Amino acid sequence: MELEAQWWTGQLAADIHQALRYKELKLPSYKGQSPQLHLRRYFADLIAIVSNRFRLCPAARHLAVYLLDLFMDRYDISIQQLHVVALSCLLLASKFEEKEDSVPKLEQLNSLGCMTNMNLVLTKQNLLHMELLLLETFQWNLCLPTAAHFIDYYLSIAVHETDLHDGWPMVCLEKTKLYMAKYADYFLEVSLQDHAFLSYAPSLVATACVASSRIILRLSPTWPTRLHHLTAYSWDFLVPCIERLLIAHDNDVKEANKQKGQHAQSAQHTAFQTPAPTPQQANAQQHIPYLQAHQSSLQYHHQTSQQQNCQQISSNHTTSHPLQTCPAALQSSVQARGHIQTGAAMSLAVPLEVKPCISVSYNRSYQVNGRYSCITPCFER
16 A cells, blocks of 8 residues: 555554545455365465565555455365465565565565475566556455554554553563554564454454553553544454464464473484474564573463563564465365466456355464463563
């Protein structure tokens, strides 16, 4: 979206935010009926890894994944062509959100490991045809707000000098804002990895990312009046989305600790080989490098903050992901029912039965407005 840099600090911030909220009301519906829905996570990770490699902005990354979700929801696509579709979505999104010199070049895309391992070679003609098909599918409208378009506006007042940390006044406001931005960015990336978050409005997801960050950082009140007024979301309305984000955070921490334990064992027993972590596990590992200094358990209530385990977080949690190649399961286990034709006469229409969206299974006893214990990063007062 052609928005002025740091628009959220300008005089028109409220008007731009209102326009984005209006546009999100007209977003296309998502049914979660793609036959390749089980592969969605892989291609979302692929887009995230490639966008980080080319240092694209979060808005371009989120828009690319959203375009992929909508396209997969409408067509039955072969596994091989899904790579082309995913990269074409990223190209379109980067052209829409980035400056021209930041858009990945054709030769750069062909050099990616996922392309060479799948024996795929993109041509200029194929990309043009695919981009045209995508644009026609979305009726030439790429002005589709995502959570990444809202997050900076909400972060502008996410931390205030009147907030308390563990019931005490904050000593360093700027440091707290820095950690808030890091955590909000982390939760924003978490929301990309599960299509269940598409059931929420993008502005709600962005708001939940801010609220989850305040919970993790033990700031009180958890949901201050200023954020309620700015976002127009009440606490009760945010709870279901916050639960998903915090559960994903718990899983990341557990997986990262598990991987760390396996690496420690492999150092002692050379015969033991640790499986390579997934992008999400690598993401979590970068968020908990200093967990050793704090081992006490924590609990908190949505109105009061209590003691929690602490750790520092890495300032760049996604850029160091190793580029993953296509798993064998993607090459052999799925037989596509229809194929994309990238020639001049492109026919993709394959009737699909409406299928229920696969939701994330999580423990309903987990209540954000109750008590919740986990190992979480924080900062020193």
